[in-house]
Amino acid sequence: MRIQQHPILNFEPAEEIPFYFEGKKLTGKLGDTIASALHANNIRMLRHEHRPRGLFCAIGNCASCLMEVDGRPNVRVCVEKLRPGMVVKIQKGNGTLGKEEK
Amino acid sequence: MLFSDLVVIGGGPAGMSAALAAAGHGIKVTLLERMESLGGQLVKQTHRFFGSESEYAGTRGIRIADILREKVESNRLIDCRRGSTALGIYEDGVVTFEEGTQYKKVNMDRLVVATGASEKMLVFEGNDLPGVYGAGAVQTLMNLYGVLPGRKVLMVGAGNIGLIVTYQLLQAGVRVAAIVDAADHIGGYLVHASKVRRCGVPVLLGTTIRAALGTTEVEGAVIQKLDSHFHPIPGTEQRLDVDTVCLSVGLSPLTELLRLAGCKMRYIPALGGFVPVHNSYMQTSRSDIFVAGDASCVEEASSAMMEGAIAGLSAAISLHVPSAGILEQRERRIRELAALRAGDVGAKIRNGLAVMAD
Ligand SMILES: Cc1cc2nc3c(=O)[nH]c(=O)nc-3n(C[C@H](O)[C@H](O)[C@H](O)COP(=O)(O)OP(=O)(O)OC[C@H]3O[C@@H](n4cnc5c(N)ncnc54)[C@H](O)[C@@H]3O)c2cc1C
Numbered sequence: 001m002r003i004q005q006h007p008i009l010n011f012e013p014a015e016e017i018p019f020y021f022e023g024k025k026l027t028g029k030l031g032d033t034i035a036s037a038l039h040a041n042n043i044r045m046l047r048h049e050h051r052p053r054g055l056f057c058a059i060g061n062c063a064s065c066l067m068e069v070d071g072r073p074n075v076r077v078c079v080e081k082l083r084p085g086m087v088v089k090i091q092k093g094n095g096t097l098g099k100e101e102k
Numbered sequence: 103m104l105f106s107d108l109v110v111i112g113g114g115p116a117g118m119s120a121a122l123a124a125a126g127h128g129i130k131v132t133l134l135e136r137m138e139s140l141g142g143q144l145v146k147q148t149h150r151f152f153g154s155e156s157e158y159a160g161t162r163g164i165r166i167a168d169i170l171r172e173k174v175e176s177n178r179l180i181d182c183r184r185g186s187t188a189l190g191i192y193e194d195g196v197v198t199f200e201e202g203t204q205y206k207k208v209n210m211d212r213l214v215v216a217t218g219a220s221e222k223m224l225v226f227e228g229n230d231l232p233g234v235y236g237a238g239a240v241q242t243l244m245n246l247y248g249v250l251p252g253r254k255v256l257m258v259g260a261g262n263i264g265l266i267v268t269y270q271l272l273q274a275g276v277r278v279a280a281i282v283d284a285a286d287h288i289g290g291y292l293v294h295a296s297k298v299r300r301c302g303v304p305v306l307l308g309t310t311i312r313a314a315l316g317t318t319e320v321e322g323a324v325i326q327k328l329d330s331h332f333h334p335i336p337g338t339e340q341r342l343d344v345d346t347v348c349l350s351v352g353l354s355p356l357t358e359l360l361r362l363a364g365c366k367m368r369y370i371p372a373l374g375g376f377v378p379v380h381n382s383y384m385q386t387s388r389s390d391i392f393v394a395g396d397a398s399c400v401e402e403a404s405s406a407m408m409e410g411a412i413a414g415l416s417a418a419i420s421l422h423v424p425s426a427g428i429l430e431q432r433e434r435r436i437r438e439l440a441a442l443r444a445g446d447v448g449a450k451i452r453n454g455l456a457v458m459a460d
Contacts, residue, residue, distance in 0.1 A: 002250070003244065003275065008162070008273065036246075039251065044252075045318050053230060054233060055235060055243075056235060056236055057238065058242040058243060064230075
């Protein structure tokens with residue numbers, strides 16, 4: 001969900017950015033992080049390691065929001081900017097290296 | 103390898119003030135900030151600041167960040183490196199950092215560490231569920247990205263941050279079911295508490311969160327009353343219909359780098375936990391390393407800016423720059439900081455610093 005109206009802040013309409021989450025095509029906005037784009041689409045479960053995990057600190061301090069992005073595991077999606085066409089997946093466990101898309 | 107008289111780690115109010123103070127006396131500064139923009143915590147503070155007149159009290163935090171950022175970015179002596187995360191500090195004065203996908207090094211004579219603080223966790227069932235956030239995260243989502251964390255929130259902690267973020271949630275159109283706090287009094291300023299109460303948000307004192315409910319994300323929460331020894335009172339559990347739990351239960355200084363550098367640390371709860379031992383010049387037990395802001399002791403942005411200036415000036419002084427009035431300037435900042443902490447609100451910090459000094 002995005003803020004519709006705010007008494008102090010002004011959120012200008014921004015360019016839409018398409019990306020994929022678990023094979024589904026979603027859109028975020030220019031300036032979004034991966035995490036804010038997912039939240040705007042009401043997606044809060046980002047990782048699964050025995051138990052579901054989501055965003056906690058949003059500034060890259062904790063390791064709660066690690067996801068697999070374009071085949072790369074352990075990406076802190078709270079500080080990683082969204083780019084067009086990104087393929088974002090729920091990370092299961094610790095993730096494995098070597099699957100990066102070149 | 104880069105070379106710099108002074109490296110500052112962290113581009114929040116403390117780090118920016120340190121860089122400006124040193125550059126003001128001709129020192130060449132390299133400022134490392136891991137985010138893509140400078141400002142630290144200030145970039146999401148939409149409220150008017152409390153604190154010292156000379157440090158912009160009454161101005162919104164986001165505006166203070168803009169003012170400092172413009173000064174730093176237009177200063178030719180400051181090499182401002184955004185998207186650069188400091189990784190290590192070595193005995194020979196080398197600081198390593200990650201910039202994009204590159205690993206880089208900078209050789210420094212003096213270092214100011216102003217890395218800020220991280221939010222504290224609280225132990226309760228389901229505290230790892232998606233939908234449980236630190237208050238700073240909720241602020242970041244809303245005020246930086248314009249995205250809502252959920253529809254209905256339970257706020258845990260009635261300090262200034264809990265009260266302010268509650269008000270910001272209401273401004274963004276989110277409902278807040280209640281604010282709970284284990285203490286028997288409101289920790290934050292009463293102006294902030296009255297504001298949220300006027301909006302109909304109950305502040306439940308002597309009450310804590312027992313559980314966040316849900317399978318894949320938060321679908322509810324259980325709160326419970328506490329007795330005067332902070333033991334839960336059986337039979338007082340209450341279920342709240344919320345989809346978000348927001349924790350504002352304090353901050354702890356981000357000090358891993360200082361620890362790594364061998365700076366002496368001490369556990370002082372009044373200052374936020376493990377803090378680097380430092381003197382009134384903001385110098386740590388390693389004479390070439392200075393600290394400032396929440397990394398030195400969790401306080402507020404006004405003090406962070408003053409400490410930053412003191413740390414930057416001290417670094418310049420220890421580099422023996424012949425610069426007129428620099429000692430007087432530092433004395434003035436030290437006096438201002440003491441004045442800021444003189445009142446009731448500053449008592450906790452004063453006591454903590456007294457513990458550190460002996
Ligand atoms: C909700 C809320 C409300 C507040 N309201 C007020 C108020 O009304 N008045 C007031 O005075 N204060 C207020 N504060 C407190 C104030 O924001 C902080 O005390 C202040 O921002 C601390 O400044 P700092 O520079 O020490 O740290 P920060 O602002 O946290 O900045 C630290 C910076 O260091 C960077 N960093 C960390 N590690 C590294 C690394 N390894 N490499 C590179 N960079 C790194 C971070 O990205 C960050 O930008 C509030 C805080 C919150 C959360």
